[in-house]
Amino acid sequence: MTLTVSQLSCTHLSAGYPGQAVLEDLTLNIPAGQITALIGANGSGKSTLLKTLAALQPTQGGSIYLNGRDISRLAPRALARQLALLPQDSNNPxxxxxxxxxxxxxxxxxxxxxxxxxxxxxxxxxxxxxxxxxxxxxxxxxxxxxxxxxxxxxxxxxxxQTGLLFLDEPTTYLDIAHQLEVLQLLRQINRDSRVTIVMVLHDLNQAVQFSDQLIALKSGHVYDSGPSYKLLTPELVRAVFGIKAVVLPHPVTGVPVCLPYAPQETVQT
Ligand SMILES: Nc1ncnc2c1ncn2[C@@H]1O[C@H](COP(=O)(O)OP(=O)(O)OP(=O)(O)O)[C@@H](O)[C@H]1O
Ligand SMILES: [Mg+2]
Incomplete structure (x- = not known):
């Protein structure tokens, strides 16, 4: 399937729920034809961001552009031909x-x-x-x-047949082999059809391995974003998740791997 390679961006985006602002003044770019992984703690606003960018939730300020066009001007059917979202909790018909x-x-x-x-x-x-x-x-x-x-x-x-595919935690409930199977499938689809993919992942090592770009959310703000291999650092993990970790190259693939640790739990010899 050949599709239009799609690019999405937002400027000064604010969004949330009645009486609760979740995202404030977010400006970001989802590069065309790439895989972007959204990471961040529970409640940091990842699902809210995906739903808002997919126009399933109203904005409270700012603008969203799909291939340069303001999505608030697109009819729902036209948008559904350009963007698909698999939500975090899809119930099975x-x-x-x-x-x-x-x-x-x-x-x-x-x-x-x-x-x-x-x-x-x-x-x-x-x-x-x-x-x-x-x-x-x-x-x-x-x-x-x-x-x-x-x-x-x-x-x-x-x-x-959309140029943009959003997936909110596509690997939840799957064993490690099936997690990798789904992520490899998404990578294959991205390479074959140049679909721009944005996915929320909790496993930082998978996020780095299967994305081109990472966006780290913290309390409704973009803490940092950029090429995945460069972004994953002990400082980022501490700032975003409040835990200690070392980041090492994987001995076989060389891809950065995050190893969290609790200092008091070292092995006594
Ligand atoms: N339908 C809703 N109505 C009111 N508040 C909501 C609603 N959904 C989420 N929230 C609130 O918005 C904030 C962000 O929630 P969101 O679901 O976007 O977080 P998340 O990063 O996806 O978390 P998780 O990793 O647990 O899925 C939280 O404080 C949450 O309580
Ligand atoms: Mg969520």
């Missing part, structure tokens, strides 16, 4: 097969009351193929493992 879930991704392209076109069907098949789900297409979602279900949601987002 009952009694739906994998293919039926993936076909929901075609919703922004359908006319009122019309069925799926041949084009829609081929995009759905391609999305199932990309995520390795062709053999499970007719299986009920309730019968899938957590990792397979996550791939089905990603396939649905791919069927939406």
């Amino acid at each position: 009952e009694g739906l097969s994998v293919r039926e879930l993936v076909s929901l991704g075609r919703f922004p392209y359908r006319r009122h009351f019309s069925g799926l076109s041949a084009d829609d069907q081929s995009v759905i098949t391609l999305s199932l193929q990309q995520t390795g789900l062709l053999d499970l297409a007719q299986t009920d979602l309730g019968r899938l493992s957590g990792g397979q279900r996550q791939r089905a949601w990603i396939a649905m987002a791919l069927a939406q």
Whole structure:
């Protein structure tokens, strides 16, 4: 699938909930065709930021630009053709097969009351193929493992054919092998289709390994952002999470690895 390579930015963005400002005066750039990982402590505003950038939540100030256009001027259907968001807590629709879930991704392209076109069907098949789900297409979602279900949601987002893909904690509940499988799949999709990806990850080592850029949020502000390999430092980990850590190159890959520690728990010899 070839898509328009999409770039998103915001200037002086403020957002939150009635009576509670969460994000204040945020200015940031999501580079086109890259993977950006959002990191930060619980409650720092990561999900609020994703939802606000996806126009699922109103802004309280500032502007958001998608490929240079103010998103507040885009109709919801037009926006849904350009941006897909997998939320942190997607509930699983009952009694739906994998293919039926993936076909929901075609919703922004359908006319009122019309069925799926041949084009829609081929995009759905391609999305199932990309995520390795062709053999499970007719299986009920309730019968899938957590990792397979996550791939089905990603396939649905791919069927939406957007240049921007937001994922809020896509590896939650998965074992380490399935976490890596999902992250490698996202990297592959990013390389094949140049989809711009923004994802929230709690595992700092995975965030560095699977992103080009990191954005570290602290209490609703951007504490720092930049190339992932450079950004992960003991100072950042202490400032953002309040813990001590060393950062070392991985002995095999050379990618920076964060090792948190509690000083009183050293091994006595
Ligand atoms: N629907 C809501 N109504 C009111 N306040 C909310 C709502 N959702 C989140 N908040 C508040 O906004 C702040 C930021 O929450 P947010 O969910 O964006 O954090 P987060 O960084 O995604 O955290 P986590 O790592 O736990 O998912 C928190 O103080 C939270 O209590
Ligand atoms: Mg969250």
